[in-house]
Amino acid sequence: MADKKYEDKIDILQVGTNQMELVDFRMFELKEDGKIYEGIYGINIAKVKEIIKYPNLIKIPSKDSLIEGIYNLRGEVIPIVSLAKWLGINEPADIKTKKVIITIFNNITVGFIVHDAKRIRRVSWRFVKPPSEVLIHQYGNKIVGTINLDEEHVMIILDFESICEELGIFSEDDIKRIRDTALEGSKDKQKKVKILIADDSATARKIIKTAVEPLAEKIIEAKDGQEAWDMLNRLYEETNGDIEKAVNIIITDVEMPNMDGYRFAKLVKEDERFKKIPVIMNTSLSGNANLQKAKEVGVDDFCTKFIAEEFTQAVLKHI
Structure with missing residues (x-):
């Protein structure tokens, strides 16, 4: 009981x-x-x-x-x-x-x-x-x-x-490869973006942040979906409704305390204020079943941690 x-x-x-x-x-x-x-x-x-x-x-x-x-x-x-x-x-x-x-x-x-x-x-x-x-x-x-x-x-x-x-399944060499791929892809991009990262793992946040730095004007970090959702709402108020001034891309994990990535993505995509922000789900939960779940909540891209080409292509697509 x-x-x-x-x-x-x-x-x-x-x-x-x-x-x-x-x-x-x-x-x-x-x-x-x-x-x-x-x-x-x-x-x-x-x-x-x-x-x-x-x-x-x-x-x-x-x-x-x-x-x-x-x-x-x-x-x-x-x-x-x-x-x-x-x-x-x-x-x-x-x-x-x-x-x-x-x-x-x-x-x-x-x-x-x-x-x-x-x-x-x-x-x-x-x-x-x-x-x-x-x-x-x-x-x-x-x-x-x-x-x-x-x-x-x-x-x-x-x-x-x-x-x-x-x-050693995921090493510093893998981080470097992701960053190098991002650097190469950023050469053709004229602008840098503001990225919100939601992940409860400090290790994962460090890796993602290192990888996207060449593409980012600003990086905001949240430790779970609830904190990320609260941040979005606060930033909306601070920018007087022009959320693009604060966040251009969201990268979220699935497994997080308080609010998971599926719930967070669903809230974003069902909200008129935020639904145009691209949401990339970057998770260790690989497989078609998890991809299908991501599609159900309206996620724009789904990639497996930490596959360099898959991850950077997903980010570059939305810049």
Whole structure:
């Protein structure tokens, strides 16, 4: 009954309702006093390809200690990452409920070892809050947000994009390639634009900002869809209704606390004041299903983080 308040009466998760579904998984930590702590974590189901029992892994030489091995899943060889090592968790011995969550995002397939997978929860992004200072101190940039399930239990939503960065799946070379592509494309453009970036990941905002700087007269940053929406409304008032003086392009993520990118884009495109502003959805949620969702809310372009040519072409198109 603890999470009843997050249940929605509709059976189908509608786009633009500011909702998502999370896989609730657990990580067990052996404390110094010998007690075992059970941590509750979540990952957006849109990133999950499937969940399998912990398999026999093929061990490979790897400079990255986070990679436990590889697994051949129906002909696809997938790197398997230890989430416990990434989180700095002291694992208890002989966990019998281990699973592997096979994910696909940024057009990359990776498996993550978890200690148990419990259920799917439907939640509203407005219940997702940014991590507290205590959690930031403990986890750094590894957390997207938290949800209070009840008075005693909190779910932590992990930033899987930062895992990819740590594993070297997305590197400084990729950032340079995006920036170089933008520089090349900007040669034919006579004007620079004012860009609003909405993304809860500091890593992602840094990458996007670095990439679009050659094209931008001004860059405004928001940490979630609600903050971006509030900024737009404030800028509309400050410019006496001439919003083009303040914002020419919006680049938004999908997964954000308080208000997600789908809801934010829907609000923008349904509002007479803002609907002419091009909205580019730049997200790790790759695949046709997510592209279709973006189209439903009126997004002008959809690109996968962080594919250089795809991203810069989308931005250049609207300058």
